[in-house]
Amino acid sequence: MKVPLSSPDITDFEINFVNDVLKSNQLALGPYLNMFEEKIKKYFGVKYAIAVNSGTSALHLILKAMEFKRGDKLITTPFTFISSSNVALYEDGIVEFVDIDKDDYNISIPLLNKKLKDLDRAFFMGVDIFGQSLDWDSIDYDKNKIFIIEDSCEAIGAEYKGKKVGTFGKAGTFAFYPNKQITTGEGGIVITDCEDIYKKCKSMSNQGRGDDMQWLEHVRIGFNYRMDEMSAALGYGQMIRLDEILKKRSLIAENYYDLFSEEKRIVLPKINNFNIPSWFVFVIRLDLNWVSNFLDLPEWIINFDFSERIESDKRDVWSKNIFKVQNFLNDFINKLTLKGVQCKNYFKPVHTQKFYREKFGFEYGDFPITELISSLTIAIPFFTNLTFEEQVYVFESIKEVLGEMEV
Numbered sequence: 001m002k003v004p005l006s007s008p009d010i011t012d013f014e015i016n017f018v019n020d021v022l023k024s025n026q027l028a029l030g031p032y033l034n035m036f037e038e039k040i041k042k043y044f045g046v047k048y049a050i051a052v053n054s055g056t057s058a059l060h061l062i063l064k065a066m067e068f069k070r071g072d073k074l075i076t077t078p079f080t081f082i083s084s085s086n087v088a089l090y091e092d093g094i095v096e097f098v099d100i101d102k103d104d105y106n107i108s109i110p111l112l113n114k115k116l117k118d119l120d121r122a123f124f125m126g127v128d129i130f131g132q133s134l135d136w137d138s139i140d141y142d143k144n145k146i147f148i149i150e151d152s153c154e155a156i157g158a159e160y161k162g163k164k165v166g167t168f169g170k171a172g173t174f175a176f177y178p179n180k181q182i183t184t185g186e187g188g189i190v191i192t193d194c195e196d197i198y199k200k201c202k203s204m205s206n207q208g209r210g211d212d213m214q215w216l217e218h219v220r221i222g223f224n225y226r227m228d229e230m231s232a233a234l235g236y237g238q239m240i241r242l243d244e245i246l247k248k249r250s251l252i253a254e255n256y257y258d259l260f261s262e263e264k265r266i267v268l269p270k271i272n273n274f275n276i277p278s279w280f281v282f283v284i285r286l287d288l289n290w291v292s293n294f295l296d297l298p299e300w301i302i303n304f305d306f307s308e309r310i311e312s313d314k315r316d317v318w319s320k321n322i323f324k325v326q327n328f329l330n331d332f333i334n335k336l337t338l339k340g341v342q343c344k345n346y347f348k349p350v351h352t353q354k355f356y357r358e359k360f361g362f363e364y365g366d367f368p369i370t371e372l373i374s375s376l377t378i379a380i381p382f383f384t385n386l387t388f389e390e391q392v393y394v395f396e397s398i399k400e401v402l403g404e405m406e407v
Contacts, residue, residue, distance in 0.1 A: 002340035002342075003341050003342060003390045003393060005179075006179035006382065007385065008178045009245055011241075013241065014238055017233040017234065018233045018234050020032075028228055032232040035236050036051055037050065040191060044164055046192060047192070048192050048193065048194075051227040051232055052188050052190065052225045053226060054186055054187060055176075055177070056087065057223070058175070061190055061204055061205055062197065063087050063090075063123065065200035065204070066147055071093065073096055074093050074094070074095050074125055075097075075112070075115060075123065076097065076151075077098060077099075077127050079100045079105060079129065079374065081153070083153075084350075087125075096115070096122075097351055097366075098111045099111055099368070100373065106132065106135075107127065112124075112139060113139065113140045116140065116142075116146055119146065122147075124146055124149070126150050126151065126168065128150070128166075130277075130281055132158065133155065133158050133275040133277075134168075136160055137274075148168065150172035152165045154280040155174075156174045156278055157181065157243075157246045158277055158278035160275050171192035171201075173188055173189065173191075181246060181249065181278055182235070183235075184232065184235040200220075205222070205225040205226055206225075207222040249278075249279040253279045256380075259391060259392065263402075264287065265286070266286065266398070267287050267376075269284075281346065282382040283377050283379050284380055284398075288302055288304075288325075288376060293406075294328065297321055297324075298321065301321055304372070306368055309368070318364060325372070332405060333345065341393070343380050346374075346379040348374060351370075381394050
């Protein structure tokens with residue numbers, strides 16, 4: 001059996017809307033764009049929504065609309081898709097990372113509060129990682145100094161204490177790549193209650209046109225970030241089915257929890273009681289105590305017994321052991337792939353990417369929780385129409401690989 005990592009859930013219901021666009025010959029800036037945005041606004045209870053061609057574009061537009069400029073600081077997590085921080089580099093800003101919580105993989109709230117307390121002015125990109133909300137009420141910040149953008153690109157439909165994510169900052173974003181809960185092929189959206197942010201994002205997404213959107217009239221620098229009409233039609237149909245899709249994905253997640261309930265060599269995602277997740281991916285983690293049976297790891301690494309930064313005299317030991325664990329994980333991934341189970345490491349830390357190290361001087365040991373978690377985590381097949389038979393095959397294949405690693 002071959003089981004893909006992800007697969008979009010597109011039915012004849014959505015296809016009919018797309019065909020409607022194709023038959024209309026209006027492939028851009030048509031009625032479905034407005035219908036999709038209206039559907040999003042109603043679902044989230046916000047005043048404004050601007051559909052664009054990617055989640056990255058949505059994040060970039062928000063920063064521009066909030067007047068993020070050269071030298072400004074963007075605080076975010078290094079355990080995320082790279083666009084969460086890249087958008088600051090587009091504007092020649094400075095990225096400062098805060099390490100993550102080792103259990104739920106979101107940004108560490110105590111470390112974040114420590115960072116925000118010492119800043120006079122900064123922007124915070126809050127990422128709801130893997131479809132699970134940040135603990136927003138525990139973030140302590142001065143609203144006059146810290147400006148919040150919510151990157152909920154992986155979390156459409158998730159809730160924090162009964163309130164939908166994407167609505168906790170000045171503006172929020174969602175993305176609709178084919179591996180997301182719902183898709184527009186490529187696409188993203190900005191949501192906000194701020195009229196100024198809305199007007200600027202709407203203008204800049206459409207080449208900087210004015211409020212009346214007159215052809216060839218441009219009032220500011222802009223971009224070709226528009227969402228096309230076919231994507232909007234697909235998104236409109238998917239939004240109608242969103243609750244159905246989220247329910248199916250939740251049941252699939254529950255199946256995995258049941259299947260892995262007695263498997264102590266695997267650590268399952270922690271679900272905090274303050275949130276209702278929206279299942280984007282299902283990421284499992286190799287248990288470090290089990291891994292240490294095969295790798296000669298120091299006790300302080302096995303026990304996560306280290307400070308906020310790895311001390312300089314331990315950095316060589318740290319990096320060598322991180323690479324050992326990464327190689328062990330890669331071996332696990334390769335063996336699982338050979339059994340027909342597609343899987344990927346999630347995520348490679350942003351600060352270890354080549355151009356981040358060159359630009360900012362980051363090194364291994366700067367954000368140790370992120371580095372260690374990254375070397376242990378793997379996304380396994382997860383999508384709306386994944387069958388229970390396929391899930392059982394994935395589970396049994398993982399058990400087989402775990403056994404092979406022990407030989």
